[in-house]
Amino acid sequence: MSRIIRFFVGFLVVLSSCTAAPTASNRTVVVSFSVLGDIVENVVGDATTVKTFVGPDSDAHAYEPTPQDAVALEQATAVVTIGLGFEPWLDEIYAASGSKSPVIVSSAALKPIKVDPAAGGHADEEGHAEEEAHAGDAEELDPHVWHDAQNVITMVETIRDGLIAAMPDQAETFRENSTRYIAELQQLDAEIVTMVDSIPAERRKLVTNHDTFGYFAQRYGFVVVGTVLGVSTEGNDPSATEIVALTAAIRESAVPTIFIENMSNSSLIDNVATEAGVTIAPALYTDALGSTDSDGSTYLNMMRYNVTTMKTALQGK
Numbered sequence: 001m002s003r004i005i006r007f008f009v010g011f012l013v014v015l016s017s018c019t020a021a022p023t024a025s026n027r028t029v030v031v032s033f034s035v036l037g038d039i040v041e042n043v044v045g046d047a048t049t050v051k052t053f054v055g056p057d058s059d060a061h062a063y064e065p066t067p068q069d070a071v072a073l074e075q076a077t078a079v080v081t082i083g084l085g086f087e088p089w090l091d092e093i094y095a096a097s098g099s100k101s102p103v104i105v106s107s108a109a110l111k112p113i114k115v116d117p118a119a120g121g122h123a124d125e126e127g128h129a130e131e132e133a134h135a136g137d138a139e140e141l142d143p144h145v146w147h148d149a150q151n152v153i154t155m156v157e158t159i160r161d162g163l164i165a166a167m168p169d170q171a172e173t174f175r176e177n178s179t180r181y182i183a184e185l186q187q188l189d190a191e192i193v194t195m196v197d198s199i200p201a202e203r204r205k206l207v208t209n210h211d212t213f214g215y216f217a218q219r220y221g222f223v224v225v226g227t228v229l230g231v232s233t234e235g236n237d238p239s240a241t242e243i244v245a246l247t248a249a250i251r252e253s254a255v256p257t258i259f260i261e262n263m264s265n266s267s268l269i270d271n272v273a274t275e276a277g278v279t280i281a282p283a284l285y286t287d288a289l290g291s292t293d294s295d296g297s298t299y300l301n302m303m304r305y306n307v308t309t310m311k312t313a314l315q316g317k
């Protein structure tokens with residue numbers, strides 16, 4: 001890894017020397033991935049450019065940053081992340097870039113869920129201990145905070161305050177935009193609660209490729225029966241024993257269907273569905289938006305689509 005970082009730094013020096021310094025009218029807020037990018041765009045409005053590293057339908061867990069990303073971090077007016085160990089690659093490239101840009105950790109005011117390896121997917125094997133040792137406790141926390149709309153309201157407040165600190169002349173714009181967006185998020189949250197109410201409680205059970213719905217389940221009254229992968233899509237595939245245990249859990253829970261995801265899937269989930277005798281539902285938008293013409297083009301759209309799709313699929317036959 002250190003060899004790659006040295007390469008990044010070398011490249012950065014070359015690129016920086018031939019790139020003009022940003023001006024007040026040329027500000028960029030850099031964001032780690034698409035879902036958060038849309039949330040940030042709602043706060044900043046049109047006056048400031050938002051640059052998102054990991055785009056639609058792409059897996060932010062598995063992203064490999066480019067030398068150009070290091071330049072973007074170095075020149076950013078502000079950087080917005082999820083935190084909670086979601087973007088270890090960004091932490092590394094930020095450090096390597098020598099950037100002094102303020103980093104707004106949007107989850108900072110939230111109460112994180114601790115990952116329970118027994119409840120969600122398989123535990124990470126020791127094979128990754130060397131690579132992940134630096135992550136410390138963050139690795140134990142679930143970073144998928146955005147699937148709870150109330151969390152996103154708190155995140156918007158954190159992002160708003162961080163952006164005002166970085167760009168005080170835009171304070172009024174950021175406050176107005178946030179107030180409008182928070183009202184939309186409140187409405188979204190209420191809609192989800194109403195929609196979930198019409199799903200019988202014993203059918204509010206989720207099986208997905210990776211463990212992304214912990215906060216969603218906690219907020220909206222679902223149970224995550226199990227996942228093929230753990231809380232990250234990175235890491236080792238589950239063992240045969242773990243697959244057998246997941247298949248048994250699916251049979252026991254009597255769920256009619258399991259869900260694939262728009263940004264990451266293994267052929268393992270097909271095998272699990274076949275073994276458990278359940279169908280595979282349409283893909284949910286989990287760790288990424290969809291393309292601009294899709295049902296998951298924005299955070300608000302992806303959440304509505306997900307709950308509608310769950311409701312149809314879980315009501316089954």
Ligand SMILES: [Zn+2]
Binds near residue numbers: 144
């Ligand atoms: Zn994830």
